[in-house]
Structure formats: structure tokens, C-alpha cells
Amino acid sequence: MDNEYKISVRALVEYVFSSGSIESGFRTASSLTEGTRAHIELQKDYQESDQREVPLHTTLPLDGISLHIDGRADGILFRNGEVTVDEIKSTAGRLSLVNEDTYPVHWAQAEFYAYMYAKDHEISAINIQLTYKQVQTGEVKRFAKKLLFKELEESIHDLASRFVPFARLRLANIEKRNRSINELSFPFEDYRKGQRMLAGAVYKTALEKKTLFAQAPTGIGKTISTIFPSVKAIGEGLISKIFYLTAKTITRQAAEEAFRLMEQKGLFFQYVTITAKEKVCLKDHTVCTKEHCEFADGYYDRINGAVLDILENETKMDRETIVRYSRKHRVCPFEFSLDLAYVSDAVVCDYNYVFDPRVSIKRYSEEYKKQSVLLVDEAHNLVDRGREMYSASLNKAPFLQIRRQYKEINGKIYEISKKLNEFFISIRKQAGSEKTMVLQDTPQELNGLADQFIRECELELLQGKEENPLLLEAFFAVQNWIRIGKLYSEEFITYCEISNKDVSVKQFCLDPSRLVRKNAKSFRSRVYFSATFTPLDYYLNMLGGGKEDYKLTLPSPFVREQNDVRICPLSTRYRDRERSIIPIVRTITNLVHEKPGNYLVFFPSYQYMSAVLEKWEGAGIETLIQGTGMDEREREAFLEKFSPKNEVSLVGFAVLGGIFSEGIDLKGDRLNGVVIVGVGLPQIGFERDLIKGYFAEKGMHGYDYAYVYPGMNKVLQAGGRLIRSENDRGTIMLVDDRFLLPKYQQLIPNEWMDYKIIN
Numbered sequence: 001m002d003n004e005y006k007i008s009v010r011a012l013v014e015y016v017f018s019s020g021s022i023e024s025g026f027r028t029a030s031s032l033t034e035g036t037r038a039h040i041e042l043q044k045d046y047q048e049s050d051q052r053e054v055p056l057h058t059t060l061p062l063d064g065i066s067l068h069i070d071g072r073a074d075g076i077l078f079r080n081g082e083v084t085v086d087e088i089k090s091t092a093g094r095l096s097l098v099n100e101d102t103y104p105v106h107w108a109q110a111e112f113y114a115y116m117y118a119k120d121h122e123i124s125a126i127n128i129q130l131t132y133k134q135v136q137t138g139e140v141k142r143f144a145k146k147l148l149f150k151e152l153e154e155s156i157h158d159l160a161s162r163f164v165p166f167a168r169l170r171l172a173n174i175e176k177r178n179r180s181i182n183e184l185s186f187p188f189e190d191y192r193k194g195q196r197m198l199a200g201a202v203y204k205t206a207l208e209k210k211t212l213f214a215q216a217p218t219g220i221g222k223t224i225s226t227i228f229p230s231v232k233a234i235g236e237g238l239i240s241k242i243f244y245l246t247a248k249t250i251t252r253q254a255a256e257e258a259f260r261l262m263e264q265k266g267l268f269f270q271y272v273t274i275t276a277k278e279k280v281c282l283k284d285h286t287v288c289t290k291e292h293c294e295f296a297d298g299y300y301d302r303i304n305g306a307v308l309d310i311l312e313n314e315t316k317m318d319r320e321t322i323v324r325y326s327r328k329h330r331v332c333p334f335e336f337s338l339d340l341a342y343v344s345d346a347v348v349c350d351y352n353y354v355f356d357p358r359v360s361i362k363r364y365s366e367e368y369k370k371q372s373v374l375l376v377d378e379a380h381n382l383v384d385r386g387r388e389m390y391s392a393s394l395n396k397a398p399f400l401q402i403r404r405q406y407k408e409i410n411g412k413i414y415e416i417s418k419k420l421n422e423f424f425i426s427i428r429k430q431a432g433s434e435k436t437m438v439l440q441d442t443p444q445e446l447n448g449l450a451d452q453f454i455r456e457c458e459l460e461l462l463q464g465k466e467e468n469p470l471l472l473e474a475f476f477a478v479q480n481w482i483r484i485g486k487l488y489s490e491e492f493i494t495y496c497e498i499s500n501k502d503v504s505v506k507q508f509c510l511d512p513s514r515l516v517r518k519n520a521k522s523f524r525s526r527v528y529f530s531a532t533f534t535p536l537d538y539y540l541n542m543l544g545g546g547k548e549d550y551k552l553t554l555p556s557p558f559v560r561e562q563n564d565v566r567i568c569p570l571s572t573r574y575r576d577r578e579r580s581i582i583p584i585v586r587t588i589t590n591l592v593h594e595k596p597g598n599y600l601v602f603f604p605s606y607q608y609m610s611a612v613l614e615k616w617e618g619a620g621i622e623t624l625i626q627g628t629g630m631d632e633r634e635r636e637a638f639l640e641k642f643s644p645k646n647e648v649s650l651v652g653f654a655v656l657g658g659i660f661s662e663g664i665d666l667k668g669d670r671l672n673g674v675v676i677v678g679v680g681l682p683q684i685g686f687e688r689d690l691i692k693g694y695f696a697e698k699g700m701h702g703y704d705y706a707y708v709y710p711g712m713n714k715v716l717q718a719g720g721r722l723i724r725s726e727n728d729r730g731t732i733m734l735v736d737d738r739f740l741l742p743k744y745q746q747l748i749p750n751e752w753m754d755y756k757i758i759n
Contacts, residue, residue, distance in 0.1 A: 003064060005167040008367070009071030009112040011342070016162045017105040018300040038090035038133045042140070043075060051076040056116040060160050065167050067160055073113040077129075084127035084144070085114040092458050095134050100143045106130055108159060115152040124149050136455050166304070169311055170343060173270060177345060180268040181235030186228060187261040188221075194554035195225050201552050202527050203229035206238050206373050211526040211549040213379075213540055215533035217556040217749070218720040222529055223251075224258045226375045227346075231262065231269065233373065234345065239524055240371040242271075242346035245354060247381040249632065250663040255348045255377070256318055263315065271346035272317040274353060277334040280319060282326065289467065295332040303339060306331050311343065342368075351382055355519045356389040357483050369522040378662065379528035380713050383542045386512030390492075392484035393506035394446070396424035398474045405470070412456045413471075420449050424503040427496050436686050439494040442507055447485055450478045481507070487515060493690055508687060510694040517544025532716040534747050538709050541700075556751045562723050564730065565755040566591075569737035572678040577608060584735060585615050587758070588651065588675055591733055592621055596649045597672025598642045602656045602718045604678040609653050612677075624652040626660060635659055644669035656680045661718040673731040674722045679738050680711035704743075712747045719752070733758070 043052045057070035075086035087110035091098075110128045118126045129144040147155075191199070198216050202225065205212040216222045230242045244255045252273055259271055278286055283293055290297035306329035314321055317340055326333035341347045341361060352359050354374065376382060403417040423446055431437045457475040461467070484507050491511040497504045509515070520526045533539045536553060540546075568587050572580055588601055603609035606628065613625065624641055627634065638660070641650060654660040657680065682688050688706045696702030715734075722730045732752065738744050740757075 003171060004066045004068060005171055006068040006070075007163070007167075009069055009109055012067075012069060012160065012163050013105055013108045013112070015166060015304065016159050017108065018304050038135050039074060039088050042088055042131060042133060046075055046077065049078050054113075054117070056113055056120070058116045058119060060157065062157070062161055063164050063168075065164055065171065067163070067167065069112065069116075069160070071109075071113060071116075073117065074131075076117060082125075082127055083117070083121075083123060084129050085110055085117060086129045086131055087113065088131045088133065090133050090135050092135055092455070093462055094459065095132055095139050095141045097462070098132055098141060111147070111152060111155055112159075114147065115149075115156045118149045118152060126152070136451075166308060166343075169308060173268070173311065176268045177270070178235050180266055181231055184231070184235075184262060184265055184267050187224065187265050192219070192221050193557040194220050195557075198222065198225040198529075198552065198554060199229045201550065202226050202375075203233060205527055205550060206230060206233040206525045209524050211520075211545065212528070212552060213533065213536065213543070213545055213549060214527065214529040214552040214554070215536055216529055216531060216552075216554050217558075218531045219557050219724055219726075220531075220554060222531070223254045223377065224261065226377075226527055226529060227255065227258045228262065230373050230375060231267070239373050241344075241368070242373055242375060243354060243523070244346060244348045244375045244377065245351050246348070246377045247351060247385065248378070248659075248663045250665075251377050252348050254663075256316070259316065259346070268315060269346065270311065270315045270317065270344045271348060272322070272337055272340040272344045273319060274337045274341060274347065274349035275319045275322075275334070276350070280323065280333045280337070282323070282333060287467075288332070293332070295326065295330055296335075299331050299335060302329050302331050303336070305329055306336060307339060307343065310340070317344065351376070351385055352389060355382070355386065355516060357487070358389075358480055360519070366522050370524055372523050374520055374523040374526045376526070376528045378530050379543065380530045380532050380539060380717075381662075382516065382528070383512065383539070384710070386516050386543075387509045390484060390487060390509035390512050390515050391507060392477075392481045393504050394420075394450075394477060394481050396421060396428075396503040397501070398470060398477070399424070401470055402474060405468070410456070410460055413453075413460060416449065416453045416456050420446075420453060423449060424505070427505065428498055428503045431496060431498050435498055437496050437498075438690075439496065439505075442485055442488060442494045443505070446505065447482070450481055450485075453478050454482065484509075489514070491515075493694070495686070495690070497686075508690065510691055511542070513542050513544040515544075520544070531720055532713050534712070534716060534749075535709070538705065542705075556749065558723050558726065558728075558751060560751050560754045562729050563732055563751055563754075565732045565752045566734070566758045567739050567755050568733060568735045568758045569740055570735055572604070572608075572736045577611070581612050581615050584612055584677060585617075587733065587735060588616075589618070589621075591673065591675065591731065592649045592651060595672065595731060598644075598646060598650045598652075598666075598670060599673045599675060600652045600654055600660065600671065600718075600721060601675040602654050602661055602677065604656050604680060605683070606655060608677070609655060613653060618651065620648060622646070622648055622650045624650065626652070626654040626658060630659065639664060639666070642666050642670045656718055657714040661714060661721070664721055665724055666721060667724045668728060671722060671730065673733065674719055675733040675735065676715055676718050677735045679708075679736050679744060680714035680718075681707045682710055708743065709747075712744065716747075716749065719749075 046052060052075055054073045054076050056073055060067045060069065073085055074088040077084040077086055087106060089106060107130065110130060114126045114128050125146060125148050127144060127146050129142055132141045194216065198214060198220065201212055201214060227242065227244065233239050246252045246255065256273060259269060262269065282295055287293060288296050306325055309329065310317060310325045322333050322337050326336050338361065353361050399417045399420040403414055403421055406413040406417065457471060488507060491509060491514060493508050493510055495506055495508060528543055536551060570580055570583055592599060603612065624638055638652065692702040692706035695705040719732050722732060
């Protein structure tokens with residue numbers, strides 16, 4: 001029926017109490033694993049007749065809407081002819097701060113379970129028990145009360161009625177959305193070559209609950225080809241939400257543009273873009289406490305009004321829109337965007353909100369994920385991002401500073417910081433004259449000290465004193481160390497690095513594939529797509545693909561004649577770089593003079609680029625240089641210089657794998673040529689060699705996995721900036737003799753193969 005709304009007990013009470021989290025204000029266990037362990041330990045003490053993890057559901061007809069509410073009670077206990085519903089909460093905080101009336105949201109959740117059980121079993125009175133467990137000490141605290149069914153019924157109807165305005169608005173928007181989807185046509189007159197095939201594959205993937213790896217070349221229109229069929233799948237009830245994941249701001253904008261195009265065709269669809277907290281913060285300094293930020297103070301008192309207001313008036317909830325409503329309702333824009341993620345039709349965000357164990361949207365339940373499609377744009381980036389997300393390191397220096405700061409303030413923090421500092425000193429002695437040292441496993445001594453540090457920090461932070469940034473930063477670093485330690489397996493290695501004054505220990509993820517697959521598998525379907533999945537088998541291996549997954553490789557929609565590809569067989573190897581500088585300057589100058597226009601020149605490093613720039617005269621050629629740490633305004637100013645109306649030639653010097661080598665779209669005469677210096681190999685280093693050794697031991701091409709494939713991906717991405725539409729023409733100059741070797745020739749796109757060798 002159109003007036004039916006399904007919701008979990010947890011989500012409903014979160015909304016009613018505007019808690020944002022069921023544990024609002026309640027310091028929970030430092031990991032889901034600890035919370036689960038606490039539940040299991042308490043449930044072990046149940047009697048044989050008691051029931052654990054009991055699924056419950058009910059339907060409440062309220063004001064013309066039927067609320068279908070479900071949940072899972074931690075325990076149903078049977079004692080002396082009476083029934084007790086047990087709701088378990090685990091915490092890393094102090095139980096002395098918890099009394100019977102501290103968390104009414106917990107009572108509300110338990111009352112819902114009690115109501116549903118009593119209704120199903122026709123019980124006139126039922127006991128409710130809240131059980132709190134401190135995960136480190138094992139201390140347990142319980143509160144209990146007995147309610148008549150009539151009292152429960154009245155309380156539950158009151159709570160649920162407060163949710164009805166939101167449910168009514170959301171149902172109306174869903175109905176409007178589905179009508180518009182049914183009438184929606186593809187937002188362009190015709191499909192480009194390969195576009196219909198990609199869209200069909202994405203729809204089939206959603207239909208059959210599968211995973212798709214798609215190599216879709218630049219210019220095919222990947223964004224609309226993945227979003228459009230996913231929107232159609234929502235209209236047909238196959239899925240209920242789209243997660244569109246990107247690595248860069250500019251590709252997020254491409255997703256927003258795709259939704260805008262469909263809105264122009266009549267689509268009504270509410271989507272939210274999650275922007276990093278630091279970028280969207282309304283304060284000069286990001287300090288998320290009520291003492292420092294008026295947008296955090298009283299957030300939960302105002303958030304429901306903000307959510308209702310924006311859902312009633314907007315479909316596009318991008319950064320600017322969220323900031324506008326945040327100012328209006330005085331709520332934190334970052335937290336606001338996270339709350340909107342649960343009630344929107346699509347979420348556009350960075351990879352880390354799904355894959356990173358530190359910041360993933362944990363409140364998004366497994367049940368909701370089962371109704372969602374995951375669209376991962378430019379998914380080749382997820383390999384190294386995965387390694388980064390699943391790695392953790394600790395340094396000696398912060399603990400030395402904390403030891404000094406807390407000697408007279410907190411003896412326990414002083415002692416544990418001292419022990420951690422001494423541990424790092426012992427590592428330095430063990431390493432001797434070596435700068436790096438591989439450890440057989442993560443030191444158990446360090447893990448034990450990390451646990452103690454977390455416990456003492458939590459007690460200190462709960463005092464409500466002004467927060468010490470150094471302590472807080474160390475607290476989060478150690479939390480992440482512990483979190484990654486729980487994921488540690490054969491795909492990891494632990495090593496230490498010694499500098500003059502500091503020592504670091506790192507749990508390094510060599511192969512992120514298992515964890516990528518694990519974090520994505522709970523979604524109904526998954527689509528990984530990129531213009532540069534070359535070779536495809538490598539990316540299947542690195543992103544957790546399997547034989548059962550769908551694979552699609554589409555040809556370029558462009559013809560060879562659009563690319564004037566040239567190879568300059570010059571050695572750019574490190575040992576030859578100094579004598580390559582003058583020939584590179586000459587090659588770029590000759591090309592620009594032969595074919596005046598706008599060019600991007602990519603180098604494998606800032607150092608190499610700077611060396612060439614020292615010899616670059618550029619007579620009659622305007623020159624731009626990519627700086628380190630450019631902000632969005634500086635990036636936009638750089639790209640705006642690439643105008644088809646430039647009176648003199650323009651050369652922009654940039655770095656392979658940087659902000660200008662992926663995602664930018666300079667169509668027509670905004671870009672006339674691309675010069676790529678080198679084959680893009682990552683700098684030879686300790687971590688890359690560890691990766692090489694790991695895959696070599698597994699019988700794979702270790703050097704290719706660590707260096708060649710990641711390097712050539714940067715080359716292909718940079719070259720892909722040139723031809724963006726059927727009418728584009730331009731020159732690609734590849735400067736390196738290795739482009740003529742068979743290994744690299746196999747990775748060059750077919751449309752680049754009619755190349756000329758330039759001496």
C-alpha cells in the first residue's frame with residue numbers, strides 16, 4: 001500500500017529523540033567487536049529457557065499511515081512466571097555516570113521490544129531491563145521496571161505519532177519520485193557507442209544482485225550510464241538507494257550534473273553530497289564541541305526541523321544547499337549531511353564513507369545496505385586508497401610530549417605514555433643502524449600498551465575538561481591502531497621506520513582486496529568502473545573480484561584519427577634524468593611551435609618538473625605550474641586559463657597522478673595536446689618493495705603489481721584528458737623509450753597504437 005512506511009525500532013527512536021545515534025552522549029565500546037563481545041558474554045549467563053536475539057515486528061496505524069516497525073531484542077528472559085525484555089548496552093566509559101534516568105532513548109528502544117513481544121503473546125504486564133556493561137572492567141549495572149501492556153501501548157503510540165510527520169513527507173516524496181522515474185527517458189537524444197551496453201549491464205547487476213567490473217573508456221559517458229539505470233531500478237522497486245562513491249571533488253560534481261540533467265527531464269529525486277568536515281565547517285577552526293561551536297551546541301534539539309524543512313523544499317542537497325539550511329537552523333553541516341544520507345534517495349560521497357573503518361557510515365544498517373546499489377567511480381583509485389584506509393601507524397614523538405605534559409596533571413596517563421615512549425626506544429635499539437626493520441608480527445606488548453592508553457584517555461576525556469589537541473590526536477591514532485589490528489591477517493606486514501629523533505611502527509596493508517570485498521558485500525549489488533582498468537584481471541584481484549562477477553570491457557567511442565600519438569624514445573630513468581632535461585625542453589618547444597595551442601605536460605615528480613622548468617625558456621609561450629597543496633580556488637584558476645580563445649600558446653606543467661591528471665574535462669580547443677614524461681612508475685621505496693615481494697611470493701608478477709600497473713594507470717589517465725568528445729582532436733606525446741617495450745605496449749590503448757616515433 002502507498003501509505004505503508006517501514007522502519008526499524010532503532011531508527012524510529014533515533015528520530016524521535018533527535019539523538020543522531022542511539023548512543024548519543026553515551027560513550028560506547030571502542031569497536032563494534034567489543035560491543036558484540038559484551039553482548040555475547042552477558043547472553044552466556046542466560047538460562048536455557050531464555051531467548052537471545054529475538055526478531056520482533058508490529059504494525060501501527062496512525063493518522064492514515066501504517067508504520068511497519070521491526071527490530072531485534074537482545075534477550076527475552078523467563079523468571080517465576082514473568083517475562084523480562086533485556087536491552088544490553090556496552091560502554092568504554094564509567095558506569096558511575098549512568099543512572100536510571102540518564103538515557104531515556106534506551107528505555108524507549110526497550111519499551112518498543114516489550115510492546116511487540118507482549119502484543120504477540122497477549123501478556124498484560126511485562127518487565128523491562130537495561131543492562132550496561134563496561135567493556136574493559138567487565139562491571140555490569142542494571143535497571144528494571146514493570147509496565148502494564150496498556151501503559152506500553154500508550155507510550156509506544158505517543159512515540160510513533162511523533163514520527164508520523166516525517167513518514168508522511170517521505171512517503172509523498174517517494175510517490176512523486178516513482179511517478180517521475182516511470183516517465184523518465186534517457187536525458188540525451190541518443191546513446192553514445194557502448195553507452196547502452198554499460199547501462200544495461202548496470203541494470204542487470206542490480207536485478208541479479210551481482211558485482212560488475214566495467215572498463216568504460218573516456219568519453220563514453222560513464223556517470224550517466226551508471227546512475228540512470230540505477231534510478232530506473234529504484235523506480236521498479238529493485239533497490240531503494242544509490243551510493244555513488246568518488247575519489248575527487250570534480251567527479252562528485254559529475255554525479256551531481258547527471259542528476260541535474262535527469263531533473264531537467266522531469267525526475268524528482270532527492271540526493272545528498274557529503275563533503276569532508278574540514279571543508280564544510282562554518283567555523284574558522286574545526287572544534288566539534290558545544291563549548292566551541294554554536295552549530296554543535298543543541299544540534300539534536302534542532303535537527304528534526306532542519307531535516308523536514310530541506311526534504312520539503314529541495315531535491316539537490318549539495319554543499320551549498322546544506323550550508324544554507326545549516327545556517328538557517330543552526331546545525332552542523334557535516335552532521336546534517338550524514339543525517340540526510342539516511343533519508344535521501346542517493347548519496348554522493350568519498351570512498352571512505354563505505355570502506356574506511358574509521359569513518360564509514362556505521363549507522364546505515366545491513367538491512368538498508370541490502371536494498372542499495374554501490375557505484376564506485378574511477379575505481380582504480382580504490383587500490384591504493386584501500387591500502388591507506390586499512391593501514392595504521394604510531395609514532396614515538398606524541399607520547400614523549402604527552403608524558404611531559406601530564407606528569408603533574410594525570411599520573412596514569414603519564415605512566416602509560418612513558419611506557420609507550422620506552423617501547424619505541426627499545427625498537428630503535430633493536431634496529432641498530434638500520435633505518436627500516438620488518439617485524440614478524442605486530443608486537444603484543446605495543447597492543448597491550450595501546451589498550452591501556454585508550455582506557456586512561458577515555459577517563460580523562462570524560463572529565464569534561466578543555467580538550468588537549470595533542471592527547472585527542474594521539475587517542476584517535478591509537479584507536480585506529482587497535483581497529484586495524486583487529487583486521488590484521490596474512491595480507492598485512494608490520495614494520496618500523498627510524499629517523500633522527502623519531503620512531504614509527506606501521507601495520508601496512510599489502511593487499512586490500514579481502515577487506516574491500518568484505519565492506520562491499522552487504523550491498524545488494526556493486527559496480528566498479530573506470531576508464532583505465534588495464535589490465536582488468538589485476539583490478540579484479542586487487543578489489544576482491546571473483547569468477548562469479550560480471551566483467552565488461554567496452555571499446556573507445558573515438559577513432560584513432562582523433563589522436564596524433566607520438567613516442568619520443570628518450571630514457572627518463574632516474575640515472576638518466578639529468579641528461580634528459582634539455583631534450584625534453586626541446587621536444588615540448590618543437591611540438592608547441594609546430595602545433596600552437598593549449599598543452600598539459602605531466603612529470604613523474606615535482607623534482608623532475610622543477611629541473612625541466614629551470615631550463616625552460618618558453619619564448620612566446622604562456623606557462624602555468626601546478627603548485628603543491630593547491631586549494632580549490634587555485635585549481636579552478638589554473639584550469640580557467642585553458643581557453644579556446646588564447647592568443648598565444650599555453651603550457652601547463654603538472655604531476656602525473658595529481659589533481660590535473662584525472663577527472664578534469666577540457667573539451668575542444670581548451671586542450672590541444674598532452675605530453676607525458678616517463679611511464680609513471682611510483683618512486684622505488686620500502687613499501688613498494690614490500691608489495692612487490694608479497695605478490696612475487698604468491699606467484700604473481702610482483703614488480704608489475706607494485707610498479708608497472710599503477711604507473712601506467714597514471715599515464716592512461718593523463719592521456720585521457722585530451723579526447724573528451726567526438727569532435728576533439730589533439731596530440732599525445734609519450735616521452736620514454738620504455739613505451740616501445742612489449743610489456744608497456746600491451747597496456748597502451750588500441751586508439752593510441754598508430755603512433756609515430758620522434759627522435
